[in-house]
Amino acid sequence: MSRKKKSFPILENITITDVAAEGKSLVRIDDLVVFVPFCVPGDVVDLRVRRKKHSYAEAEVVRFVKYSERRATPMCEHFGVCGGCKWQNLPYEEQLAFKQKQVHDQLRRIGKIELPEFLPIKGSVKTVEYRNKLDFGCCNKQWLTRQQLEAGVPFGPAIGFHVTGAFDKILPIEKCWLMDNLHNDIRNSIRDYALAHSISFFDLRQQVGLLRDIIIRCSNSGEWMVILQMHYDRSTPETLAQSESQTMALLGFVAERFPQITSLMYLDNQKCNDTIGDQEIHVFKGNDHIYLLMEDLKFKVGPKSFYQTNTEQACHLYGVVRDFAFGTPLAGLYDTASQHPLVYDLYTGTGTIANFVARKAERVIGIEYVPEAIEDAKVNSQINGITNTDFYAGDMKDILTDDFIAAHGRPDIIITDPPRAGMHADVIGVILNAHPQRIVYVSCNPATQARDLQLLDASYKVMAVQPVDMFPHTPHVENVVLLEAR
Secondary structure, three states: OOOOOOOOOEEEEEEOOEEOHHHOEEEEEOOEEEEEOOOOOOOEEEEEEEEEOOOEEEEEEEEEEEOOOOOOOOOOOOEOOEOOOOOOOOOHHHHHHHHHHHHHHHHHHHHOOOOOOOOOOEOOOOOOOOEOEEEEEEEOOEOOOHHHHHOOOOOOOEEEEEEOOEEEEEEEOOOOOOOOOHHHHHHHHHHHHHHHOOOOEOEOOOOEOOEEEEEEEEOOOOOEEEEEEEOOOOOOHHHHHHHHHHHHHHHHHHHHHOOOEEEEEEEEOOOOOOOOOOOOOEEEEEOOOEEEEEOOEEEEEOOOOOOOOEHHHHHHHHHHHHHHHHOOOOOOOOOOOOOOOEEEEEOOOOOHHHHHHHHHOOEEEEEEOOHHHHHHHHHHHHHOOOOOEEEEEOOHHHHOOHHHHHHHOOOOEEEEOOOOOOOOHHHHHHHHHHOOOEEEEEEOOHHHHHHHHHHHOOOEEEEEEEEEOOOOOOOOOEEEEEEEEO
């Protein structure tokens, strides 16, 4: 017997007071912290509590009594349902202020270490059409709002974004503001062609259906990459042949309709998830890569490559890294422009940072656990005529040993750019053992960065903190910290 869902009374005339994590807002009612999506401080609302715990609750707005003067008008028609850009209703300067506060609060509250005055956050050069990559799911069952369900709107195929809490449904997207508008034309044309030619959309529960996923990349070099992820029906030779025929026809349509696409690829993914790292990808038209430009460098980006998704702001982020690493001479190590330090770049990925800073260094040693990324890093050095980089693939704690340091030299500077989970304790131990004079720590998660800074604190002092906004209209923020040996 199913458990009856507990109902809560409507909370009336509640004034939202602050911004919380994950793009939500909050209000304190007595001793209860209530989190509310799609509101801004100053909104007066009626709330329905959806979930309640001992010290906090989650609620949704049932009526706006009064809109806040701090509110902005969202530009996107999907705002309020799509969870991608949760802060569109907040003016950009307010977004930056809250991100600055988030970094400050997390480093102080979690890190509990001595910190300098923070540098003002660097706002994004562009706040719309700033991404160079988007991934759209294709599904035979679209997400419907409560109003659509009550009106009897039928479920139908959709191309768009996943909705939180509904893995088997896709919110249909007509226009997304995150990338150059050409990507909207490409996505919508693929949708219209598939519907007109009876191409089945993927069923996430049953794992059947041909059209599964679309990845679109664009470049500041003017190139475009489109990857169609299909799911062939391999139950009989006839169904397989039909899947292949429909795929080739769809690709032919896309190639003819959009000559701007310089790299058109496809794959048949029979797995239960949409990750493509272990899949064979085929070229239908053009190249298997595009190039992205940064200052006078260019970086080769393939279908599986990682690259910062905000192209222009990535240059500013890496500029901060370079300034922190080489801004002032390291006492006793290099005191003139002709002497350069030895740099280790941990979590180097495709070598973007390593190649970006190489001209300032004697040598850059990049380490990354993904072998394919290391091959891309080597290619990027070759493309740009950079000869003072070396790249190694493997687990950080296994590679960065005393023997490795003896063979390659003790680093003067370590640059580290770990994933959201931060650095493993073993990696921090390896850094402490290598004992560079300077560490530049780039993080996409200030909370785990604060934890790691605490572990480094006995040997290193934080000298500078620079937040950088890479994702306007979202609560996400990058942060760069400079540490020097005590």
